[in-house]
Amino acid sequence: MSKLKVHTGRETYCCDFKADENILDVLERNGINIRVGCNALGACGLCIIRVIEGNLNELTANELMFIDKEELSRGMRLACQLQTSEDLTLDVSDNIPESRWKELEVTTQGNLLSAQGVNHPFGVAVDIGTTQIKAMLCNRVTGQEHLSVFGPNPQNVYGADVITRLVKSKDSEHFLNNMNRRVIDAIGEAITELSQRITLNPQHITKVLIVGNTAMLTLLTKKNGDLLLKPEQWNRYIDCLSEETGNWATHWGIDSQAIIDIVPSLGGFIGSDLIAGIEAAGIIQSRECKLFIDVGTNTEIALWDGQTLWVTSCAGGPAFEGSGIGCGMPYDIGSIYGVIITQGHLEFQTVGNITPKGICGSGIVDLIASLLKLKIINSKGNFTSFEQEYLLNFKGSKLRIIKKDIDVIQRAKASIGAGISTLMTNADIHSDELRRVYLTGHFGSGLNINHAQEIGLIPTVNPEIVSLLKNSALVGAAKLLLSEDAREHVSEIQLTTKIINLAQSTDFEERFLEGLFLRPMEVS
Numbered sequence: 001m002s003k004l005k006v007h008t009g010r011e012t013y014c015c016d017f018k019a020d021e022n023i024l025d026v027l028e029r030n031g032i033n034i035r036v037g038c039n040a041l042g043a044c045g046l047c048i049i050r051v052i053e054g055n056l057n058e059l060t061a062n063e064l065m066f067i068d069k070e071e072l073s074r075g076m077r078l079a080c081q082l083q084t085s086e087d088l089t090l091d092v093s094d095n096i097p098e099s100r101w102k103e104l105e106v107t108t109q110g111n112l113l114s115a116q117g118v119n120h121p122f123g124v125a126v127d128i129g130t131t132q133i134k135a136m137l138c139n140r141v142t143g144q145e146h147l148s149v150f151g152p153n154p155q156n157v158y159g160a161d162v163i164t165r166l167v168k169s170k171d172s173e174h175f176l177n178n179m180n181r182r183v184i185d186a187i188g189e190a191i192t193e194l195s196q197r198i199t200l201n202p203q204h205i206t207k208v209l210i211v212g213n214t215a216m217l218t219l220l221t222k223k224n225g226d227l228l229l230k231p232e233q234w235n236r237y238i239d240c241l242s243e244e245t246g247n248w249a250t251h252w253g254i255d256s257q258a259i260i261d262i263v264p265s266l267g268g269f270i271g272s273d274l275i276a277g278i279e280a281a282g283i284i285q286s287r288e289c290k291l292f293i294d295v296g297t298n299t300e301i302a303l304w305d306g307q308t309l310w311v312t313s314c315a316g317g318p319a320f321e322g323s324g325i326g327c328g329m330p331y332d333i334g335s336i337y338g339v340i341i342t343q344g345h346l347e348f349q350t351v352g353n354i355t356p357k358g359i360c361g362s363g364i365v366d367l368i369a370s371l372l373k374l375k376i377i378n379s380k381g382n383f384t385s386f387e388q389e390y391l392l393n394f395k396g397s398k399l400r401i402i403k404k405d406i407d408v409i410q411r412a413k414a415s416i417g418a419g420i421s422t423l424m425t426n427a428d429i430h431s432d433e434l435r436r437v438y439l440t441g442h443f444g445s446g447l448n449i450n451h452a453q454e455i456g457l458i459p460t461v462n463p464e465i466v467s468l469l470k471n472s473a474l475v476g477a478a479k480l481l482l483s484e485d486a487r488e489h490v491s492e493i494q495l496t497t498k499i500i501n502l503a504q505s506t507d508f509e510e511r512f513l514e515g516l517f518l519r520p521m522e523v524s
Helices: 023-029 061-066 069-073 154-158 162-171 173-197 214-221 225-229 246-252 272-281 361-373 403-427 449-454 472-482 484-496 508-515
Strands: 002-007 012-017 048-053 076-078 088-091 122-128 132-139 145-152 205-212 259-262 290-295 299-304 309-314 335-342 345-350 389-391 400-402 436-441 466-469 497-499
Touching: 002 023, 012 023, 061 076, 122 173, 122 214, 122 272, 122 472, 132 173, 132 472, 145 173, 154 162, 154 173, 162 173, 162 214, 162 225, 173 205, 173 214, 173 246, 205 214, 205 246, 205 272, 205 472, 214 225, 214 259, 272 290, 272 299, 272 436, 272 466, 272 472, 272 484, 290 403, 299 403, 309 403, 335 361, 345 361, 361 403, 361 449, 400 403, 403 508, 436 472, 472 484, 484 497
Parallel strands: 002 088, 122 205, 205 259, 290 436, 309 497, 436 466
Antiparallel strands: 002 012, 048 076, 048 088, 122 132, 132 145, 290 299, 299 309, 335 345, 389 400
């Protein structure tokens, strides 16, 4: 057996491993979790670590694609590509996912609807996303939102996308149990954070309502996740509810008799987070044609034609959350969130007005649209000059965008565009019939609508009918938590829904290929 020593920045771990065992597997087996997004295929470049001492296998083609010469000179490698039969010392301190909870800005437009006949008045609404978990503490009597927080979904270490996590959970009960425990613990941490910030006894919390995409709900309940790996199930109801939630309340430290309400998904990958978003936007409360796009790792799309709610989901990927982009990051201090063209040059806006640490979703959209306008790239996403990268020269930043980064965005927006086009064709709706387009997800209120239309992320409609919704799933979950009337809308949404399985769409590939071009979206 060989010895592995790992420095995390806080602690140093020592463990044994077998000769030529995959080093990422060794790290995960010993509870040392670093970022990873592709099930150890070397396709995402997230599991970068520094080798301090040890002889390893030769650099792989995947590593040469993701790691530049300067990083290689410092010993940077991809953990999933490493094997050795000798002792090894690693530094993973720059790749440990953050676990802190942050306050979340939520717009609820006044007090939410209040519950009747409630003694202990507090409840918590939870939205489990692939990348983040969000929670809102509400007073169930007054309908007041007290505080909202968000933090990373700790399952991220098992893969940035839902398919990677589902495959791991299917192949290993150990991984399934770990992912289940992590998300339950994270909800408990969020509840503790909310309670401590307003000095609330968590025993006064008597109800928790949970929404999420279907994959996250199956991992929460350890139920039927394997069905999501079968394309024929993608337009069918997936039972991901659980009757074994009684010990969760005790584990979270809330009222032991608290109601744990998991809102069921619509079917396939269409989760109850979409139901909550539709409730928040009031989509089905009128006969006007409306389009709802929830951009995320698992992008969900709904088209309301006045009678039927046409819905689908597509693999938007985590690109607009900053993952898969060499210098990508979520919206946070130091992220570039906006790009402006001034006299033929680009100026960057960063959160906190500091030296950029990376670029988030809205910044990526702005950047690509701006590079297109300046003819630095063409509609195929190729650089037009000999230089095959663009340096983000701002306040000493060394960030850069390369062709691979642009490719990731092109594939993500092509998938979303194909989903929108397929729904509109099935509903026989033309874009000029749309009266409202709602866009939500990880852009917040900072997305430039014109730029999003110029690269083909959303339909070319009058920008005035496009509304950006922040945290719509969480706001909708709070409404479902507080109001029985709102909770009854779930049944109405379910009855009017028609799920379109893109895997069974004969022209999806053609629509996807058309959507790869960086140009305004063409939908019938």
